[in-house]
Amino acid sequence: MANQTVGHKALDLIRRTYSIFVVLAAWEIVSHSGWVSPRLTPGIEKIAVEFWGLVTSGDLLFHGRITLQRAFIGFGLAIFGGIALGTLMARIRWFDILFEPLFSFGYPVPKISLYPVFIFVFGFGDLSKIMLIFLECLYPITVHTYYGMKSAERVLVWASRNMGANSQQLFWRVLVPSAAPTIFSGLRIAVPVALIVTIITEIIGESKGLGYIVSFSAAQFEYGRSLAAMFSIGVVGFVIDRLLIALRKHIIFWQKDSMPIV
Amino acid sequence: MFKNLLLSAATMFAMAGVAYADPVDIRIGAGPSADEQLWLMKLRPDLTPNQGKVYNYKMTMFRGANERFVAYQAGQLDAGSTAMSAALFAASKDIPLTLVAAETYDESDFFSTDYLTLADSKFSKDNLKGATIGLSGFRTSFELYARVAVQKLGLNPERDVNWLIMPLGNIGMALRAGKIDLGVFPTFYSYVENKTGGVKTAFTAFSISGVREEFDVFFSPDFIAKNREVVRAWASDFRNVSNYLNQHQKEARQAIADSKIIEVDPAVYLQIIPPEIKNPTQNGIPQIETLRKLQDLTVSLGFQPKKVDVDKMIDASLIKP
Incomplete structure (x- = not known):
């Protein structure tokens, strides 16, 4: 057995x-x-050798730490900003009227094209990258929070009101748990976006970070090393995603047996 | 006498074969600076009698040498322009290429590479620690001479300075906005910035290295082996265009500015014409001694990982009249 x-x-x-x-x-x-x-x-064996070279030389740790730092700070800011904004849009009508068109219109626009503007406002350092990561991640988190809050079952809302729940209790005991699965979907979508934007900004103009390794190695015709750096990025993204899933299972414990695909 | 007749007949048949065969496509990559001859070959086909008959000239613009080499390795180009130092680097990475013609060299009447800072900047060729240096690409001649400057001061290029890659046209803006401390400026861009004022030359490529960088056109050795006479015909047209450029600077630059093949202000571009043009590149023949000296420099700096056999890199026979 x-x-x-x-x-x-x-x-x-x-x-x-x-x-x-x-x-x-x-x-x-x-x-x-x-x-x-x-x-x-290059063959997989060559990429594997280059990957090991990145690990043993300390380059992976040095540049990976810089990339993750940027990605996490921007992502972290977007979590707070996105959940707050999405909630306000779902709960306050004039917030919805004011911001919803901006998100509907702006969602498909590639914000990465604003990077030159961000550079001139925030400089070439970490801040311009973090702000762009924040902006790109803000959209999926806000939109998912908004729809999550809006999609709470009416029956649950009525029932809790009938049982005497005040606005605060309704919010924390009904709306937030209802919205939580959708919010986590937004976070899972935002995580790879954070990594992608970080890497792209590092490729465009930087001398530190995994994106720099990708572009500098390619400039040196060392495509094995470039692909090894890309593989590292994939591994990091995969690990973060699995951690998010584990966190989701813990927080949304009542949905353990019915995990959505996203 | 009979042998000579036979040889002439054979040559005529070979040329006839070339002349009556379908034109061969030459896919060539060019960049945004120092490629006047390549641009003119596209803009002024009347200067290239063999174009359309022996070869079709298909030129693609690339932002930097690195992008050209990627396309070349992917089999999308048969030829391209390159700085000799970039060609050496590529050859050291076992990328096969043959230098066929020379366009210009640094500190010539046609081209120079200046490294500029703001006039009131604390950074100079004697002080680069902590500087942010703006370049158009990694593993280019522009990076090489910046590294020479950094290493001459005993600094570590990986740790003591920051490198930022951006299009050439944006480096001036980035310098004036204080986003970078030192930027690379080829001829036109240097002229514009100096004319605007508020900048100073920290060093030039030649002044910091003492070695004259040459800008050449390379072809794929396989392409040359299969189409030797085609490449010779191209080289003959290249010589024509180079002579035209020497003798009709104003008209040539006007044609380039009008075509928008590169984004230049015509008024400025036409002002860069030097009063007297000396023969820039020894009749377009790549110089082996320049290649040797450059290799000594690039290997000593660690810019080039290993030495290559430079004698095999040049085929000057195709460009010689």
Whole structure:
């Protein structure tokens, strides 16, 4: 029985991850096929060697720390700002009238194109990057918070009012728990956005951070090293996402058995 | 006599083969500075008698040499312009290329690279610690000479200065806004900033290194092997255009400014014409001695990881008349 459980778990793991191995196999085939220059598509073994080089030289830790610092500060500010703004928009009508069009109109606009403006306002250092990360992450968090708050079941609201709940109790005991799953969806969407924006700003003009490693290595024709840095970014994003899922399971404990895809 | 007749007949047949075959596409990458000949070959096909007959000239503009090399490695270019130092770096990374023609060199009548600071800046060639340096790309000649300046002061380029990459056209704005402390300015951009005022030259590429940087055109060795006569025809047209540029600076620059192939103020671009043009590049022949001296510099700085056989990098026979 125990063996069957282990077997099932192993099968489940393969089922969840086999696509990664398919992609890696395809990459290896293309890399060794001669269809594309092997310099541009180095083999996985070369990328692995370069990755290990980044780890042992201390570059991964040094530049990774800088990248994560920027990403987390911007993301953290967006969490507070986005949840607050989304809540106010959901609860106060004139807030909704004032801000909802800005978010509807501005959501699809690539805010990264404002980076030159941010540079001139905040300088080339960390602040311009953090502010852009904040702005990009603000949108999904605000929108998800707004719709989360709005989507609380009316039956629950009526029931709590009938039981004598005041506005504060209604908010914390009904609206927030109702909105929590949707808010977490917004956070899960915002995390990769934070990393992407951080990397792009570091690629555009920087001499520190994982994005700098990606662009500088490519400039040196060391595409293996560049891809190893990209792999590191992927690993970091994956770990943060899994941590968010674990946090979600803990906070929204009543939904343990019905995890949404996002 | 019979041998000579035979040779002439063979040559005629070869040229006829070239002349009557479909034109071969030459896909060439150019940049936003020092590529006047390449731009003119596109803008003034009347100066290139072989274009359209022996070869089709397909020029693509790239922001920097690095982007050109990426396209080259991806098989999207057959040729491109490059600084010799960037060519050495690429060759040291086993990227095959052959230098076929020379466009210009640094501190010539046509091109120079200046490194400017604000007039009241504390930074200079004797003080660069903590400076933020604006460049158009990594592993370019622009970066090389900035590194020379930094390392001459005993500073560590990775830790003691900051590097910022941005388009050439934005470096002036960034300098005046105080976002960078030192910026690289090729000829046109340097002229504009000096004319505007409030800046000073910290050093130039030549003054800081003592080595003359040359700007060349490279071709893929495979392409040359398959299309030698085509490349020779291109080189002949390149020589024509270089002579035209020497003798008709104003008209050439006017054509370039009008075409908007690079974003320049025509009024300024036309003012950069030097009063007397000396022969800039020894008839367009890449100079092996320049390549050797540059390699000594780049290897000594750690800019180039290993030495390469520079004799194999140049094929001057194609450009010689």
